[in-house]
Amino acid sequence: MSTKPRDPPQTWARKRSVTRARVLAAAAEVIQEKGFHRTSLDQIAAHAGLTKGAVYSSFASKEELFLAVLEGRPHQLEPKLKARMTRAEYFHALGEAAAALLPQARAQGAFFAEFFLYALTHEDMRQRMAERYATRFQEVGTAPTLNGAERLALPPREMSSLVQALSMGLMFQHMLTPDEITPELVVKAFQLLAGAPDGE
Amino acid sequence: MSTKPRDPPQTWARKRSVTRARVLAAAAEVIQEKGFHRTSLDQIAAHAGLTKGAVYSSFASKEELFLAVLEGRPHQLEPKLKARMTRAEYFHALGEAAAALLPQARAQGAFFAEFFLYALTHEDMRQRMAERYATRFQEVGTAPTLNGAERLALPPREMSSLVQALSMGLMFQHMLTPDEITPELVVKAFQLLAGAPDGE
């Protein structure tokens, strides 16, 4: 009976991943409220019902934890696509996707803000995020299901930059003045980007 | 030669304001590069060629200094207005004003990010900034010199929110991916907002 030397210890791995997940979730929550700098590892650990020891057994440093949290954030702005959408329909979907993010604006905004400050002094991180968005550039820009006949007002790459910038800007603005930025306005904004105010 | 009892001590006042200005300027510079949290008062003082004592003789706390720096920032996005502009001209001017801000994106972005994080836990500050932007809402929205006959695609208030959001978003996006956000693209973006791509 050969002792399988490569039999992965399943329970440990699970335990490990569970606490890792707990720490990550706790970190995400606390950071959303207070920001990364203002949050101590003790606070994060306590919020997870654990201690700093647990944090350091899962993450090498506070910075690592921060990056892991950032990485774990879902890609936002995922419009509901259908086959053969018209341009107007496509941008309407984009607008609705962006509007759906408004409730999370506070949380998202906190992370964006932290990230920007971090990227300010970490060129490698800036690039990583830039690449991450670049993926979406294509997706949004080429509008995969978009009826080939219709053309955008701008080249796909440029248009997707604008989409990105607009949704980010709307989120921040919503954070600042929640009442001014309504879901309807967001949808209208994207309609304007589409270049065809056909619905009035 | 009556000794004026209310003769204000000019030299002290000047001296005071000079060092205050030096500290403010130094703080602004350093914060732009590293962010507020990451900057110590010693660093700021040293950058101003002074010591912490000077800082505390001018500002009650680090927070006070931060707020003073924020308050001292110039209002951005000031389009060059002429009498009787067409809508297209007006939005073109807006676009150029926004494009002109791109070189400062890094600095501006740092302050925005810091501010948002601060506003996250300081409701009063959020309101103050919101009001500050509200002023611009009117200005931009009503487009004072805009030919009365032309109408915007959206009500002034909504439109100015979008203008605000878009310029902010473009700034952040430029910070992230400088090459994607060219001045020309910024101008085009505002043309789209205007709703009339007449020049194409």
Add this chain to the structure above:
DNA sequence: AGTATCTAATACTCAATAGTATCGGAATCG
């Protein structure tokens, strides 16, 4: 069962830094 191994709690160290107390020196006024 008994031993080896890994996780996470406890209890520290150590550096950074906001804020304070004190003092020296310059400008002001009588």
Add this chain to the structure above:
DNA sequence: CGATTCCGATACTATTGAGTATTAGATACT
């Protein structure tokens, strides 16, 4: 000129918080 007042430098305290060393307890392997 002497006394006074205010600014700003120096030297200090106190606190916070990241990271480490150690250990107890749980889990797996034979």
